Amino acid sequence: MRFSLHLSILSHHELRSKNSRHGSMRGEKEQEREDEGTLRRCPCKEQVMNEVPLKPKYPTDFDTFLRNDGLHFRQPWVFDVQEEVQRLKKRMDKMADEIAELKSLCPVTLKSLIPEHLLQTVKSSSSSVDDLLSSSSSLLRFLLGLPQFHQAVSELADPDLGCCGKSHESSLDLKRQGNLCFRSRSFDDALRFYSKALRVARDNTLLASLFLNRANALHNLGLLQESLRDCHRALRIDPFYSKAWFRRGKLNTLLGNYKDAFRDITVSISLESSPAGKKQLQNELLAIPDFQNKQTSENTLCYATADLPNVQSEVKLRCVSTKEKGRGMVSESDIEQPSVIHVEEPFCVVISKSCRETHCHFCLNELPADSVPCPSCSVPVYCSESCQIQSGGMLSTNEMDKNQSFQNLPDDIVEHIKGVTSAVRYYSETECVQEHQHECRGANWPAVLPSDAVLAGRVIMKLINQGETAMDLSNLHEKLDLSHSYSKMSPENKLELHLLSIVLIWCLNKSCCPDLSVCEASVSQTIILLSQIKVNSMAIVRMKSSGVSFKCIPAGNVSAKEPIQSLEQIRVGQALYKIGSLFNHSCKPNIHLYFLSRGLVMRTTEFVPLGCPLELSYGPEVGKWDCKDRIRFLEEEYFFHCRCCGCSQMNISDLVINGYCCVNSSCTGVVLDSSVAACESEKLNHFLAAPKSLDHHFLVSEKVYAGVSEVASSLLIKPSGSLHIKADKCLKCGSRCEVENSHVEVNKAWNHLRRVEELMNSGRANISVLSDCLRSIAVLRTLLHMYNKDIADAEDKVAQACYLAGEMKGAREHCEASIKILKRLYGDEHVVIGNELVKLASIQLASGDSSGAWETTKRLSQIFSKYYGSHAETLFSYLSCLKLEAAKAVNL
Numbered sequence: 001m002r003f004s005l006h007l008s009i010l011s012h013h014e015l016r017s018k019n020s021r022h023g024s025m026r027g028e029k030e031q032e033r034e035d036e037g038t039l040r041r042c043p044c045k046e047q048v049m050n051e052v053p054l055k056p057k058y059p060t061d062f063d064t065f066l067r068n069d070g071l072h073f074r075q076p077w078v079f080d081v082q083e084e085v086q087r088l089k090k091r092m093d094k095m096a097d098e099i100a101e102l103k104s105l106c107p108v109t110l111k112s113l114i115p116e117h118l119l120q121t122v123k124s125s126s127s128s129v130d131d132l133l134s135s136s137s138s139l140l141r142f143l144l145g146l147p148q149f150h151q152a153v154s155e156l157a158d159p160d161l162g163c164c165g166k167s168h169e170s171s172l173d174l175k176r177q178g179n180l181c182f183r184s185r186s187f188d189d190a191l192r193f194y195s196k197a198l199r200v201a202r203d204n205t206l207l208a209s210l211f212l213n214r215a216n217a218l219h220n221l222g223l224l225q226e227s228l229r230d231c232h233r234a235l236r237i238d239p240f241y242s243k244a245w246f247r248r249g250k251l252n253t254l255l256g257n258y259k260d261a262f263r264d265i266t267v268s269i270s271l272e273s274s275p276a277g278k279k280q281l282q283n284e285l286l287a288i289p290d291f292q293n294k295q296t297s298e299n300t301l302c303y304a305t306a307d308l309p310n311v312q313s314e315v316k317l318r319c320v321s322t323k324e325k326g327r328g329m330v331s332e333s334d335i336e337q338p339s340v341i342h343v344e345e346p347f348c349v350v351i352s353k354s355c356r357e358t359h360c361h362f363c364l365n366e367l368p369a370d371s372v373p374c375p376s377c378s379v380p381v382y383c384s385e386s387c388q389i390q391s392g393g394m395l396s397t398n399e400m401d402k403n404q405s406f407q408n409l410p411d412d413i414v415e416h417i418k419g420v421t422s423a424v425r426y427y428s429e430t431e432c433v434q435e436h437q438h439e440c441r442g443a444n445w446p447a448v449l450p451s452d453a454v455l456a457g458r459v460i461m462k463l464i465n466q467g468e469t470a471m472d473l474s475n476l477h478e479k480l481d482l483s484h485s486y487s488k489m490s491p492e493n494k495l496e497l498h499l500l501s502i503v504l505i506w507c508l509n510k511s512c513c514p515d516l517s518v519c520e521a522s523v524s525q526t527i528i529l530l531s532q533i534k535v536n537s538m539a540i541v542r543m544k545s546s547g548v549s550f551k552c553i554p555a556g557n558v559s560a561k562e563p564i565q566s567l568e569q570i571r572v573g574q575a576l577y578k579i580g581s582l583f584n585h586s587c588k589p590n591i592h593l594y595f596l597s598r599g600l601v602m603r604t605t606e607f608v609p610l611g612c613p614l615e616l617s618y619g620p621e622v623g624k625w626d627c628k629d630r631i632r633f634l635e636e637e638y639f640f641h642c643r644c645c646g647c648s649q650m651n652i653s654d655l656v657i658n659g660y661c662c663v664n665s666s667c668t669g670v671v672l673d674s675s676v677a678a679c680e681s682e683k684l685n686h687f688l689a690a691p692k693s694l695d696h697h698f699l700v701s702e703k704v705y706a707g708v709s710e711v712a713s714s715l716l717i718k719p720s721g722s723l724h725i726k727a728d729k730c731l732k733c734g735s736r737c738e739v740e741n742s743h744v745e746v747n748k749a750w751n752h753l754r755r756v757e758e759l760m761n762s763g764r765a766n767i768s769v770l771s772d773c774l775r776s777i778a779v780l781r782t783l784l785h786m787y788n789k790d791i792a793d794a795e796d797k798v799a800q801a802c803y804l805a806g807e808m809k810g811a812r813e814h815c816e817a818s819i820k821i822l823k824r825l826y827g828d829e830h831v832v833i834g835n836e837l838v839k840l841a842s843i844q845l846a847s848g849d850s851s852g853a854w855e856t857t858k859r860l861s862q863i864f865s866k867y868y869g870s871h872a873e874t875l876f877s878y879l880s881c882l883k884l885e886a887a888k889a890v891n892l
């Protein structure tokens with residue numbers, strides 16, 4: 001599909017620029033009043049203001065200023081700012097109320113209006129075509145006759161009530177506040193206000209000045225590339241913006257792009273009207289060193305994104321049909337090394353609601369300081385023009401005839417102007433997806449409906465735009481060919497999907513696609529689509545490291561304020577991958593997936609022989625939870641009973657992860673509570689009842705013995721050959737143990753540990769609380785099995801407390817104790833162990849154990865490269881930092 005170029009005519013702004021070009025001082029003065037960072041008439045003087053630090057007469061930290069009662073700062077604008085902030089706050093509160101009201105109308109209220117017989121029809125519907133058509137038709141007919149339904153959905157689809165429209169007044173308000181902060185040299189706050197103003201600004205004049213103001217704030221914050229990109233944006237909208245050319249010239253000089261700097265300032269001189277200003281600019285030009293020998297670096301305009309890797313040619317996959325899991329992927333050859341087996345761009349993506357302000361709405365990477373807004377609505381923000389076009393298909397620009405406008409300048413300068421101000425190249429280098437365009441009409445529904453529904457809306461509109469589906473969506477499910485579990489869903493879920501489908505189809509019809517039929521066919525197909533999204537969509541995640549310091553902290557120093565370096569997973573979006581959806585789940589997966597921008601990468605993590613299923617984890621894994629918890633999770637979230645090897649064969653991790661220790665202190669056996677015992681017993685019986693093609697007693701004992709001889713494994717096999725798993729009895733020596741009593745004591749110990757955690761979080765950890773921690777750990781160790789995961793978690797908390805109290809030896813020992821248990825549960829090479837080693841390495845560095853840190857870093861790098869290959873350092877920026885610090889410490 002071709003995208004449309006958004007060409008705009010600069011009416012008012014063009015006039016101002018022309019005035020300035022022909023030397024009208026009036027035009028310049030008007031801009032002075034409006035633009036911060038371009039406060040001085042001559043652009044050269046602006047630099048003087050920026051570079052000579054002003055002694056502030058009032059607090060430069062905007063937050064402190066806002067907290068102040070204002071009595072000491074009687075400049076008139078102080079009260080202006082407070083008023084503005086209050087006004088804005090009120091407006092935002094009102095918006096939040098409106099959204100809450102809309103949410104409450106839809107669909108909770110609607111539910112209560114549906115008569116009982118209709119509720120029953122919907123809740124008992126199966127996924128057969130006739131059944132769904134009939135339930136959809138009845139519900140649709142009922143809702144269409146209901147005034148409350150019309151009220152709710154019309155508010156969702158009405159652009160005039162939208163919370164995402166542009167507002168010139170708000171933009172001016174925000175700009176003014178940005179200017180105040182800029183003047184008080186609070187550049188961070190100025191940056192924030194300008195970015196907010198850009199999101200709601202509608203007209204090009206304002207946009208260009210906001211981009212330049214933000215460029216000035218970024219320049220002052222030392223973010224030169226970002227500042228350069230903003231100058232470029234201002235110039236793309238207004239090629240006659242003398243100050244933007246000047247700022248670009250300054251930045252290019254600083255960045256060593258002297259040739260560009262020379263040309264930029266030359267253009268700026270040609271646009272400058274006053275002789276004094278021209279003279280100063282000419283001096284600037286002369287000050288550019290050696291400009292003829294240096295070239296421009298155009299790639300500074302692009303925001304770096306990682307390309308998807310290639311799959312090795314020898315890797316061949318096949319989709320097969322399986323008895324228990326439906327379709328699934330298998331390997332068609334031996335895959336010897338951990339390697340990339342599949343990469344894929346998503347069919348559709350939607351950003352997580354919690355990341356709307358922090359991540360690019362297209363590629364889902366963290367936003368840079370110079371994020372760009374959608375030109376038509378105030379919701380999405382992008383990291384670059386390329387993402388903006390791919391998502392919305394538009395760019396704010398001005399493709400005027402520059403040959404005509406700059407005819408007095410030499411050809412190479414005109415070419416330079418064209419190069420800088422043209423938007424064409426962004427379009428040519430970008431494949432257009434336009435997944436946001438249909439939401440871009442100022443309507444509320446994408447903000448109010450859950451992510452599943454917004455994703456479904458994107459799928460429907462993509463297929464319609466590609467001409468792949470009819471307007472009644474009758475062939476929708478064939479197009480995607482994904483599995484679903486509608487029939488297994490709870491009655492409540494079925495009702496929810498019906499309501500959501502009707503609301504979504506209605507909103508799409510009213511807000512962007514009037515040809516889409518609101519009928520039983522489209523509704524029933526959307527119900528199936530939503531059920532497919534439930535079991536096939538993937539959460540796109542990013543790993544984030546918390547804690548940044550690798551400083552040495554002297555023993556006993558209680559001033560370590562930052563937590564230990566550790567990793568946290570953030571869910572940044574939700575996506576559908578058509579091939580990726582064919583991979584089944586295993587709690588003992590042999591493939592690992594991660595994301596580069598929106599792209600999916602799958603790697604094997606072990607040798608995979610020909611014909612072997614390739615399976616990933618949908619979340620639960622052996623080592624993370626016990627078998628019953630994994631099974632419950634998968635049934636609740638994905639509506640299937642797991643048939644993977646991790647859930648059908650005995651394994652040590654499932655026996656000990658929640659196990660208690662034997663009352664007999666010389667016995668290393670494990671005692672299970674009734675729920676774990678029931679699940680493990682069923683697993684065992686299932687296994688024993690299986691056809692005896694192999695010596696499965698041998699298999700059981702081998703699995704159970706494997707690597708953990710001290711666990712009660714041997715006693716699972718009685719001399720007679722019968723196997724028993726009973727609750728409250730040691731599996732090794734048969735001693736009875738009151739698990740219920742132990743459970744009470746364990747809870748008390750955890751309450752202590754939680755209190756310590758609270759103290760830690762409030763920065764009050766000290767050496768005396770550590771003894772409390774140690775007592776709690778001792779209780780856990782006497783009651784729980786030595787490989788119970790609770791002990792690992794408690795050890796981890798104690799390590800953190802020791803670290804914050806400056807007790808580095810303790811921190812290291814407890815961290816190691818935690819890792820030792822996790823290795824038993826997950827296996828030595830699991831990525832979770834890599835994550836834990838990050839903590840250990842940072843403790844070792846902080847305590848000055850450089851050779852230990854170096855060894856740990858080597859170990860964790862090996863694990864990460866198995867899971868992430870060469871992308872490990874791209875995905876975990878701290879990894880190279882950690883390696884560098886560790887290498888420095890051992891003088892490598």
Ligand SMILES: C[S@@+](CC[C@H](N)C(=O)[O-])C[C@H]1O[C@@H](n2cnc3c(N)ncnc32)[C@H](O)[C@@H]1O
Nearest residue numbers: 325326327483535581582584585640642643644
């Ligand atoms: C993302 S799809 C995987 C592909 C699917 N098997 C198909 O035929 O299209 C997820 C569905 O596959 C099935 N599935 C995946 N892993 C399974 C497992 N370990 N045990 C049983 N069923 C499984 C379930 O029906 C689940 O809802």
